[in-house]
Amino acid sequence: MAAALELDRMAIDDVGFTPERIALEIHRQLGDIAPPIPVEGIALDLDIIEIQRRPAVGYEGSLLTDPERSGGVIQVNKNSFFKRQRYSIAHELGHFLCAWHQPTSCGRFACTKRDMIVTGGDGAHARQETEANSFAIDLLAPIRFFSRYQRRLPDLDHVRDLSNLLDLSKTATTRRYVMLRPEPLAAVFCRDGIFQYVHRNPSFPWLPFKEGDRLPPAPSTGHVEGVTEMVEIDSETWLDGRRGAGLSAQVLEQQAGTRSFCCISRWPDSRSPVRFAQTCSLRTESLIRGPRFPDLSERIPCSSEQGILL
Numbered sequence: 001m002a003a004a005l006e007l008d009r010m011a012i013d014d015v016g017f018t019p020e021r022i023a024l025e026i027h028r029q030l031g032d033i034a035p036p037i038p039v040e041g042i043a044l045d046l047d048i049i050e051i052q053r054r055p056a057v058g059y060e061g062s063l064l065t066d067p068e069r070s071g072g073v074i075q076v077n078k079n080s081f082f083k084r085q086r087y088s089i090a091h092e093l094g095h096f097l098c099a100w101h102q103p104t105s106c107g108r109f110a111c112t113k114r115d116m117i118v119t120g121g122d123g124a125h126a127r128q129e130t131e132a133n134s135f136a137i138d139l140l141a142p143i144r145f146f147s148r149y150q151r152r153l154p155d156l157d158h159v160r161d162l163s164n165l166l167d168l169s170k171t172a173t174t175r176r177y178v179m180l181r182p183e184p185l186a187a188v189f190c191r192d193g194i195f196q197y198v199h200r201n202p203s204f205p206w207l208p209f210k211e212g213d214r215l216p217p218a219p220s221t222g223h224v225e226g227v228t229e230m231v232e233i234d235s236e237t238w239l240d241g242r243r244g245a246g247l248s249a250q251v252l253e254q255q256a257g258t259r260s261f262c263c264i265s266r267w268p269d270s271r272s273p274v275r276f277a278q279t280c281s282l283r284t285e286s287l288i289r290g291p292r293f294p295d296l297s298e299r300i301p302c303s304s305e306q307g308i309l310l
């Protein structure tokens with residue numbers, strides 16, 4: 001597979017000043033290939049000598065390389081499921097191709113589950129983990145595969161479809177999905193009703209939860225891989241007492257009774273009344289057609305703030 005790809009490492013290094021540009025150049029060289037993206041073949045074609053799968057404690061992926069990045073060995077946790085391993089390989093490849101990244105543990109990169117979800121923060125470690133994650137998601141989930149869903153209402157069924165299409169975990173797919181949606185949208189990740197973290201796009205408001213908090217009631221499917229209908233939830237509880245922000249929720253159960261997440265969204269406060277009314281009108285039209293919004297569509301007066309919680 002590696003020989004068939006014939007990637008040009010030198011050209012990639014020449015544009016490699018940001019993780020986004022590196023991923024973009026790889027995709028330019030790959031052309032319009034069908035998903036899933038062959039991440040192992042790409043890594044082996046770009047001077048990764050070996051990808052090892054071993055039981056790992058304390059990290060999901062690691063990279064051993066030299067300062068010049070002449071070669072590298074990637075290790076991933078064989079106890080993690082296959083889609084997570086693919087993401088870990090892409091993340092470590094990001095460290096390898098971002099030549100300014102510095103090893104953080106005994107001369108090597110050793111990245112934990114928490115590192116794999118970092119999307120910001122202060123300090124050199126947070127910055128390079130953010131960049132490795134940015135590279136990984138740009139490599140594994142190019143925007144072109146999301147475009148067919150962008151004209152439809154947000155729906156976690158789309159996330160399931162994309163997760164299968166891209167061979168990417170539902171968690172990572174959801175994070176990508178949220179960031180590419182035009183409306184205010186957030187994904188809340190929890191385990192047994194306990195808040196873990198939230199991933200929200202820039203127009204979604206702050207949520208008043210910290211890790212370990214018990215979340216307010218949310219819908220449940222009662223079975224693994226199930227997706228609930230869209231239902232309204234108590235916005236005052238979810239948004240720390242802010243009234244008037246209608247919210248709805250949709251939940252996808254990932255593992256039996258242990259982990260689930262929901263995405264939420266609302267209309268922003270900052271739009272002008274005229275512009276907001278126009279947007280609301282369009283959304284109302286869409287909502288009427290949306291199979292998951294038959295009731296909600298009738299409750300959207302365009303003159304007031306409303307929202308959708310996915």
Ligand SMILES: [Zn+2]
Binds near residue numbers: 095110112115129132
């Ligand atoms: Zn890392």
